[in-house]
Amino acid sequence: MPRLIDHARRRRELAQAVWRVIARDGIAAVSVRTTAAEAGVSAGSLRHVLQSKDELLAAAMRLAIENVTQRFLGAARAVGSIEVAVDWLSELLPLDDVRRVEMQIQLALIAEAPAHPGLHTLRDEGYAGIREACRSVLADGASHSTFRSSLDLDSETTRLHVLLDGLAFHLVDGSVTVTPDVARELLTQHLDLLAVHE
Template sequence: MPKLIDHDTRRHEIAEAVWRIVVRDGVSAVSIRDVAAEAGLAVGSVRHVFATKAELLEYSMALIYERGGERVRRHFGMKDPRKLAMAVLSEMLPLDEQRRMEMAVNMAVVTESPSDLSLRRVALTAQRGLAEACASVLQMLQTNELVRAEADLAYETQRLHALVDGLALHALTADPQDLRPTSILRVVRNHLAELEPA
C-alpha cells in the first residue's frame, strides 16, 4: 500500500527549510535543490509542491503571517484591553527564537523585494497586515476609553506601526543584552499609556 503524505505537513516542512536557508544564507541562496537538501527530501518531491522559487518564498512568508495570526487570535478571549493590546503587539516583535526567525526571514524578504515583484507583493501584504493590527489595537483601546477621544487614529496608527517596526529591527540587530524583551515591551507599554486620557 503506498505511503500517504500529509500535504499540509509537507508544505510546512519545506517552508521551514526555506526559513533556515534565508536566515543562514539569505534569500538569494534559496533554490528548489537547496531547499530539498535542507528538508531532507528529493528535488522531485519539492517540485511536486512548489514549481518555482517564487512560489516557495511566497508560501513560506504566507505561513509566517498565518502562524502569527493564529497566535494573535489566541489572545482574543482576554478581558483586560491593556493586556490584550500588549499581547497582540508582542506577537509582532522578535521576543523569542520563533519570532526572531520569522522576523529575520521577513526582513530578508523586504530587503530583496525592490528587485522582485512577487516578493514586493509579499512584503506589502506584511506591512498592510501590521498596519491593520496597529489600527485595530488602537480602535479597541479607544472604544474602551484608553485612548483620548480626540486622538487622530490614522496618525497614531502610523506612529505605532513605526514604533513596532523600529523595535523589531533594533531587536534583530542589537546585542541581545542591550535590548531584552522586557525593555522592548516597556517602550510599547509606555507609548500606549501616553495615549490615554489625562
C-alpha cells in the first residue's frame, strides 16, 4: 500500500527549506529546484505539494505568521500588570536569534510582494494579526484595571502597533541603540502612560 503524504507537514518542511535558502543566498535564489535540493527531495515530489515559486514564497510567509501567532497565543495571560503586558507583547518582537532570522525572512518576503501578488494578502493578514494582538492586550488590560477604561482603543491600538513595528525594525537591523533591554523599557514606558495610577 502506498505511503500517504502528510501535506501539512511537508508544506511546513518545504517552507523551512525556503527560509534557509533566503537566509543563505537571498530571495532571488528561491526556486522549485533550489528548494527541493535544500529539502532533500526531488523537484517532482515538491511539486505535489507546492507547484511554483509563488506558492513556495507564500508558504514561507504563512509559516512566519503561524509561528508568531502560536508564540503570542501561547503566552496569553490576564493582563493584570504592565509587566505582564510587556512580556506578552514581547513575543511579537525579534528579541533573540531565532526571531531575528524569522523577521529578516518576513521583511524579505514583504519586499517581494509587488512581484508576487499573493504575498500582499498574507502581508495584510500578518499586519491585521499584529493589530488584533495589540488591541487584545490593551482591551484585556483595561478590563483588569491595568489600563484606563477611558482609552480610545482604536487610536491606542494603532500607536502600539506602530511602536512595535519600529522597535522590531531596529532590533532586526542590529541597532546598537535599541537593544532587547532598551526595547522592553521603551515598551514599558509607553504602556505606563496608559496605565491606571492611584
